Amino acid sequence: MKRNKEIEQYLDAAAFAFKNDLTPGEYWPLKPAQMTAYFEDSLAADVFKKVEILRKQKVPLGKAAKTFSSPGILRNFLENFANTGLKVAHNSGWFKTSFKEREEFFDYLFQVLGTMVKNDIFLSDGKQLILGAEELKNIPWSKFIKLDEKSGKVMRKFNMALFGLIWSLYFDAFYYTGSSSHGPYKIPMKRFGIKNGSLVVNDYFNLRPLEIWPAVKNMPFKKVRIYNVYKNVKWKINFFERVDPNIDLGGNLCFTMIEIDGKPVNNLAKIEKLTKEVFKITEKQTNFVNKLPVLEIVKKASEICYYGLRGLFEYFNEDWAPPRQIDGVIEKFGDKFIKKFDRDLADYPPAKIRKLFDPRNNWY
Amino acid sequence: MARKKIILKGVGANSGIAAGVIRIVTDKKDFSNFKENEILVAKTTDPSYVMIMAKAAAIITDTGGIMSHPAIVARELGIPCVVATKKATIVLRNGQKVKIDGEKGIIYEEE
Numbered sequence: 001m002k003r004n005k006e007i008e009q010y011l012d013a014a015a016f017a018f019k020n021d022l023t024p025g026e027y028w029p030l031k032p033a034q035m036t037a038y039f040e041d042s043l044a045a046d047v048f049k050k051v052e053i054l055r056k057q058k059v060p061l062g063k064a065a066k067t068f069s070s071p072g073i074l075r076n077f078l079e080n081f082a083n084t085g086l087k088v089a090h091n092s093g094w095f096k097t098s099f100k101e102r103e104e105f106f107d108y109l110f111q112v113l114g115t116m117v118k119n120d121i122f123l124s125d126g127k128q129l130i131l132g133a134e135e136l137k138n139i140p141w142s143k144f145i146k147l148d149e150k151s152g153k154v155m156r157k158f159n160m161a162l163f164g165l166i167w168s169l170y171f172d173a174f175y176y177t178g179s180s181s182h183g184p185y186k187i188p189m190k191r192f193g194i195k196n197g198s199l200v201v202n203d204y205f206n207l208r209p210l211e212i213w214p215a216v217k218n219m220p221f222k223k224v225r226i227y228n229v230y231k232n233v234k235w236k237i238n239f240f241e242r243v244d245p246n247i248d249l250g251g252n253l254c255f256t257m258i259e260i261d262g263k264p265v266n267n268l269a270k271i272e273k274l275t276k277e278v279f280k281i282t283e284k285q286t287n288f289v290n291k292l293p294v295l296e297i298v299k300k301a302s303e304i305c306y307y308g309l310r311g312l313f314e315y316f317n318e319d320w321a322p323p324r325q326i327d328g329v330i331e332k333f334g335d336k337f338i339k340k341f342d343r344d345l346a347d348y349p350p351a352k353i354r355k356l357f358d359p360r361n362n363w364y
Numbered sequence: 365m366a367r368k369k370i371i372l373k374g375v376g377a378n379s380g381i382a383a384g385v386i387r388i389v390t391d392k393k394d395f396s397n398f399k400e401n402e403i404l405v406a407k408t409t410d411p412s413y414v415m416i417m418a419k420a421a422a423i424i425t426d427t428g429g430i431m432s433h434p435a436i437v438a439r440e441l442g443i444p445c446v447v448a449t450k451k452a453t454i455v456l457r458n459g460q461k462v463k464i465d466g467e468k469g470i471i472y473e474e475e
Contacts, residue, residue, distance in 0.1 A: 026408040026427050156441050157418045163440070164414030167433065243439075245430040248379055250442020279415040286412040287392075 006110050013122035013239035014357045015350040029289055032173035035301035036080055037337035039326045043305055044085025045095040048105055050312050055108045061115045067311040071116040072176035072241050083357045084364045091362055102359035126236030128182040141191055143264040144257040151268055155256045158271050159226055161278040162204045168285040170304055176241055177308040178206040184235045192255050194231050202226040212303045219281055221261045229255035294338055295330050302326050368472035374449030376469035377435035382422040382444045383463040383474050386456045405452050409434050422464045424452045
């Protein structure tokens with residue numbers, strides 16, 4: 001059955017990403033499950049109900065896809081919420097779903113995802129192709145900068161400053177709410193005078209989420225897209241949008257083009273100035289989060305996750321803010337889940353990951 | 365040529381060789397002391413550390429894995445990185461000269 005085959009592919013992709021991706025280590029400010037355990041059932045049920053309406057009303061897939069800001073947001077909903085969230089809601093008895101309903105839910109979301117990427121939706125080929133031929137054609141190729149030692153350092157620093165800001169705004173666990181990496185795109189490398197080159201795009205599509213962090217109002221821009229041309233790099237990405245760790249990216253970056261709020265910017269002095277500003281905002285934001293009581297961090301996490309899916313709520317003219325009962329759940333359980341999930345998922349064998357992620361059972 | 369003495373081993377998180385002076389940063393108050401091209405040694409990191417990672421010649425951490433943030437940042441910056449040393453902040457000293465092999469995950473004594 002096609003549907004079952006796709007669920008198997010999804011489980012393969014998740015197990016592969018866990019095996020190769022997660023290594024024992026620190027998560028800032030908390031591990032994903034320490035936060036999502038408090039609201040995964042609410043979010044999963046809320047999205048399930050809305051997707052049911054989209055499905056029954058036969059809303060075109062492309063239109064449904066527009067309610068998600070990026071494929072990463074949808075993919076990570078499938079990863080973090082759709083599976084365990086629906087199981088928790090079902091086993092708690094407050095929102096029952098049959099295996100068939102869950103299969104249909106996943107099947108629909110796979111189809112929606114299929115309209116958002118131009119390759120395998122599970123990224124099993126190591127690629128994530130979002131831009132179409134027309135968009136690639138319209139890239140302002142003349143604005144690319146050939147990098148030397150100095151300009152390379154400036155560009156790489158700027159990229160990492162934005163990466164740090166995303167980390168501070170959306171935590172380790174939910175970085176996809178504001179950023180995405182995609183590629184490698186096949187483009188004629190003649191124009192760059194290199195062989196074995198590839199184009200990879202780093203999209204920082206929400207750097208000023210005032211709805212959840214009003215204090216970042218001083219952030220001078222909202223969106224940055226960085227086009228990077230690497231030579232001799234076999235860039236690969238997995239289901240969780242993590243780049244293959246066996247590649248030295250910085251050492252092989254040879255051309256870059258930066259677009260800030262849609263406009264190319266290639267003045268190095270300006271980029272250095274903006275880098276410093278971003279570092280300052282990141283430091284302030286990080287210090288703010290570090291001072292929050294741990295359960296306030298969980299509340300913030302629920303805001304981030306609902307905010308990431310706001311397009312779906314707005315489609316139904318509803319407020320995207322997390323339901324107030326989540327605060328009650330946090331108060332009721334206190335730090336129970338913070339303690340319970342203070343462990344490394346990296347130790348999970350693939351068979352256990354598959355079982356955990358499989359919507360066709362009630363195990364978590 | 366005499367073999368260099370191994371001071372510490374961890375997990376190589378980004379390849380490359382770098383030599384330089386150690387700067388241990390365990391508190392944000394230490395950020396202002398960090399100089400361009402020093403070797404950053406930290407227990408763990410949070411987003412505010414990116415500003416000093418971007419100045420570093422290499423990164424060494426006590427914790428983390430190959431997908432941890434210091435490792436990701438090092439790969440994007442193109443600098444060597446060794447993670448999961450467990451005790452770099454204890455064994456290494458500020459001002460100590462070392463050589464780091466990011467592929468093998470080894471920190472050598474440097475004269």
